[in-house]
Amino acid sequence: MENKSPITVAIIEDDETIRNGFTYLINATENYKVLNSYSNVEDALIGLVNDKPQVILLDIELPGIKGIEAIPKIKHILPKTYIIMLTVYDNEDNVFNALTKGASGYLTKSDNTEKIIDAIQEVVNGGAPMSMNIAKIVIKSFHKNQNSPLTKRETEILEQIANGKSRSKIAKQMFIDLETVKSHIKNIYVKLNVHSREDAIKEAKNNKYI
Amino acid sequence: MENKSPITVAIIEDDETIRNGFTYLINATENYKVLNSYSNVEDALIGLVNDKPQVILLDIELPGIKGIEAIPKIKHILPKTYIIMLTVYDNEDNVFNALTKGASGYLTKSDNTEKIIDAIQEVVNGGAPMSMNIAKIVIKSFHKNQNSPLTKRETEILEQIANGKSRSKIAKQMFIDLETVKSHIKNIYVKLNVHSREDAIKEAKNNKYI
DNA sequence: GTATGTATACCCCAATACGGGGGATTTTTC
């Protein structure tokens, strides 16, 4: 298998020890090759154009341009490159920001170092490698509150409101009278202790009622 | 370690071969015990009250009440029980429905059978076990379209609209004039070829512009 | 160095939607 063209990787990580460690580990693995490693995003954006790696390991805590901000910049010059985030912290905002900006994987450095090879393989296969704690955060973000004060019908209507629908559209779509929708909305406002669509949506999303 | 109280599991799966296979596999593993297995949700809902398992393996394709509908019913009687979905299909809607209703894990049966033990362990540890293809679907749902026709400012405003904010609220919050917000919204409508907030939100979400 | 795109701001208008006040009836659920 030694003739197979290797999976190419680039590393952006300011800690020299970690950077060299990963480089060594990856290069020591058959069919994997580190094309280049960078200590900051600014340098990386210049070098990556020539490297054209399949996978980039991207640290979040970097001097200058942060890892999160780097994602769209990298995607801009290398749209097909897979980005795997590396970090010591599992900050929730960072996780969702990185994912919405286009990261394909997210690993915390507490992971066994060897897992990085599996992660690279997985991402090349179209997968989405995540550390256990990251998977937990991601899945939890989907879970709805089982203790919503809203009834089923009220929840349905609030969801439609959150989709920007007017009362009359909601009425037509649900085959009920406009007045019924108004009644439900009034009840929703009382239950959530709000006085506008905006606040109702905010409150409901905060509490994961919708 | 044999004296440690085992992790208790229940199985809801209509295929007898699979059901018995999992039961055997789990019971054969130290510190794991299948309390009961059911071929349908109706029976399970009666028996589970006494079983009180820590983890439930729940098939999606079931006769009568489907696995997805079973989740809230199970959560209702056993709020602390972890539910791991089992299925042969990785249908997207099913994945998101199961997760919003409270499933903690999602495995496709194509997975190596032994992985079920790891998954049970992971879920008990507060994790979120997923098959590779499921992780991919979940992560992909976060990715935004990098080819949005909307400018940065337009995207910001459309996000606020999707949060139910009025033009005037958006103006105040962004420290710009109401008329400026109106101009942006007009441009958004032209670009997305829509004529209402509702359609703009729908179009933007469909294309993952927001 | 001029064209393009972006963000900003202004005016006018008619139609609709909104939030809040009150009350009533039927269907479902426990």
Add this chain to the structure above:
DNA sequence: GAAAAATCCCCCGTATTGGGGTATACATAC
């Protein structure tokens, strides 16, 4: 059979909406 949920009705004044047209400052691009 009591309680909760879903349905429908009327009145009111204010705010919001979508669409028409126009204009300026600024940056970047080519």
